[in-house]
Every structure is written in C-alpha cells, then in structure tokens.
Amino acid sequence: MPEPSRETPHGETPYSPMSLLRALTSSPLDVDELRGTEEDSEADSHPDTPASRVVTLAIAILLGLAVAVAVTNLRADAVSEDSPRAALEQEVRDSREHAVGLEQRQEELQSEISALQEDVLQSSDSAAAARLSTYETATASTALSGPGVVLQVEDSAPLPASPGVAEGTVNRATDEDLQIAVNGLWAAGAEAIAVNGQRISASSAIRTAGSAVLVDLRPISPPYRIVALGDGAAIEQAVQGEATGEYLSEISSRFGIVLSWETSEDLSVPARAPAALREASSTPPGEAGADASPTDPDTDPGATDKETTP
Known part of the structure; x- marks a missing residue:
C-alpha cells in the first residue's frame, strides 16, 4: 500500500486518529491542508439507490420492532406475579379472605354462646330468658x-349527552x-x-x-x-x-x-x-318481680343486668 502523499509536522499521515489534533496544537494555519476535498468526501460516500433505501427502511422497521418488543416485555414484567403491584393485590385478597373467615368463625362462636346462654337461663330463670329475648329483638341481635x-x-x-351533562x-x-x-x-x-x-x-x-x-x-x-x-x-x-x-x-x-x-x-x-359487653352484674335470686313487665326497663329489675354499647 503506498504511503500517503501528505504528512503532518510530526510525521503522521492525515488518516491517523491524532493527526488533526496534533496539527491544531502545532500549526493551526496548516490544518486545511490535512482536510480532504469535497470531491474525496463525495467519492467516499455510498450512492443513494432504491436498494439502499429499502435496506434502510428494513433496518428501521427491525429497530422499531425491537423497541416494541422490549417495551412489551417491560410491561409484562411490571404486571407479573413477582411485581410489587401483584404482591400487594394478592395481599389484599388474602386479607379479605382472612377477614371473611374470622367473621364466619365469630358467627359460629356467637351461636354457640347464645345456645349455652339460653340453656342456662331456661334452667335457672325462665323469666330472665324471656326478657333477654325481648331485648335482643329490640336491639336487632336476633335474625328474623x-x-x-x-x-x-x-x-x-348511562345518560345521553345534554347541555352540562357528558355522555355516559x-x-x-x-x-x-x-x-x-x-x-x-x-x-x-x-x-x-x-x-x-x-x-x-x-x-x-x-x-x-x-x-x-x-x-x-x-x-x-x-x-x-x-x-x-x-x-x-x-x-x-x-x-x-x-x-x-x-x-x-x-x-x-x-x-x-x-x-x-x-x-x-x-x-x-x-x-x-353483637355489641361489646362493657359491664355486667348478677341479680340476687328472688329480687326479680314476677309482675314486672319485660318490656319496661323502668319496672323490670333485670333490665340493668347487662349494659351494652353499640
């Protein structure tokens, strides 16, 4: 390969990577000699032909598809099972299921408590059982x-569009x-x-x-x-x-x-x-009057046996 006809002050060819930089620092006035002519640049450039345009378009389409696939994969990763959003949604669902299970368990225990309470009251004081049933009905504590x-x-x-109202x-x-x-x-x-x-x-x-x-x-x-x-x-x-x-x-x-x-x-x-029981006291046997009305708290000695708050 023949040596280049032009040389820099440091003996480098104009095609060396550092030639232009060295020429600028040593003799800025001689830089123009190192630059190629416009004819050389045009000769080095590729011709613009229909085939080259088709190749350029194909490359652009491939790059666009690659970007679209990358974005799709990123979005898929964002909603995957391992993503923080999916983990939070699953935690919410688990919490709801746990809450439903606790509510069902509460209902079962409350039913057992009510049955045991009724058995005790029926065996000891049937009037107290009747009063309790009346109070539970009044406070919506029993199913009907x-x-x-x-x-x-x-x-x-959805409403149709009208002045001041958006469609839907x-x-x-x-x-x-x-x-x-x-x-x-x-x-x-x-x-x-x-x-x-x-x-x-x-x-x-x-x-x-x-x-x-x-x-x-x-x-x-x-x-x-x-x-x-x-x-x-x-x-x-x-x-x-x-x-x-x-x-x-x-x-x-x-x-x-x-x-x-x-x-x-x-x-x-x-x-x-059922409301939370805040205070309870027992009524001594014999104090509950047989003639007291079970629906009147003012005349019913057993009306203050249980005090609850909603």
Whole structure:
C-alpha cells in the first residue's frame, strides 16, 4: 500500500486518529491542508439507490420492532406475579379472605354462646330468658323472618349527552337517599330492616366514604336491596303516600334513579353483630318481680343486668 502523499509536522499521515489534533496544537494555519476535498468526501460516500433505501427502511422497521418488543416485555414484567403491584393485590385478597373467615368463625362462636346462654337461663330463670329475648329483638341481635316488602334502589342508566351533562354520565344513589328510604319504612310500620344484608337498628349509621356507601362501616354496592319485614302491601302504600314517597319519585324522575317494589311472604333479615359487653352484674335470686313487665326497663329489675354499647 503506498504511503500517503501528505504528512503532518510530526510525521503522521492525515488518516491517523491524532493527526488533526496534533496539527491544531502545532500549526493551526496548516490544518486545511490535512482536510480532504469535497470531491474525496463525495467519492467516499455510498450512492443513494432504491436498494439502499429499502435496506434502510428494513433496518428501521427491525429497530422499531425491537423497541416494541422490549417495551412489551417491560410491561409484562411490571404486571407479573413477582411485581410489587401483584404482591400487594394478592395481599389484599388474602386479607379479605382472612377477614371473611374470622367473621364466619365469630358467627359460629356467637351461636354457640347464645345456645349455652339460653340453656342456662331456661334452667335457672325462665323469666330472665324471656326478657333477654325481648331485648335482643329490640336491639336487632336476633335474625328474623316473615312477610314483608323489598325496596330496591339502583343507580341510573348511562345518560345521553345534554347541555352540562357528558355522555355516559351515571347518577348514583347516595347515602342520603338510603337514609330517607329506611326512615320512611320505619315510619310506615316496618318491624325489621336490612340493607344489602346489613341489619339496621336504632344505632345504625348509613354514611358515605368517597364513592362507597357504608352501613355500620361496612361497604355496600348497588343495587341497594332494602328488606323490611311486616305487612308488605301496607308498608308500600304508606311510604308512597308520605313525604318519603314524594322524595323517591323525584329522584327517580329527575335523576333517573331506578326504584322497584316487591312484596313477599318469605323474607329474612340477619342479626346485627353483637355489641361489646362493657359491664355486667348478677341479680340476687328472688329480687326479680314476677309482675314486672319485660318490656319496661323502668319496672323490670333485670333490665340493668347487662349494659351494652353499640
């Protein structure tokens, strides 16, 4: 191979990596001599032909596919079973299953306690057993069944677009709607009420947290099925004729909330979770008057045997 015709002050060829740098530091005015001419650059460049364009396009497509595959793999790794999100979701599911198991175990133990308590009271003081049954019914501590009516409250269907309303908007039933419906059923003569399987008592609370409706701190979801025991036809008629009925009709016609009534001869409501026992004392034998009314706490000596708080 013949030697290059041009040399740098240091004896290097212009094709050496450090030749231009050394020329700049030694004699900047002679750098132009080391640069190739435009003709040389054009001769060294590859010609632009249809074949080269096809090759360039194929390479670009391959690079794009490689990037897409890499991104897909990264996303797959992000939602894989070993990802932190999947681990948290599994932990939540496990916690819910554990909570459900504890609730079932609590119900079983509570049933055993109630059975043993009834046996003891029946063998020692049948009047105390009757009073306890009356109090448990009043505080919704026992499950009940019988005829009644079901009021179902459901969110509206997706609404069409209109001024000020986006297409697909859903009007949701609120905790206030359920409160008014439950209070109206009580006023109409309902003997026991449950909302989506949650028993309602005098100390129950229907509230909202974010977009969820809570009954005694337990979340429920639509449709909301309100079961009321009693004379179903009479209860429905009484509710429809009072302010509660007017309110329900307004939210149905104005906001599209779906309401439906259904009477039945075989409905049931569960018992409310028992309250924590804070204080208890025994009644000496013979002090409980036989003539005392079991439904009047002021005249019933056994009425203060147990004090509970919700």
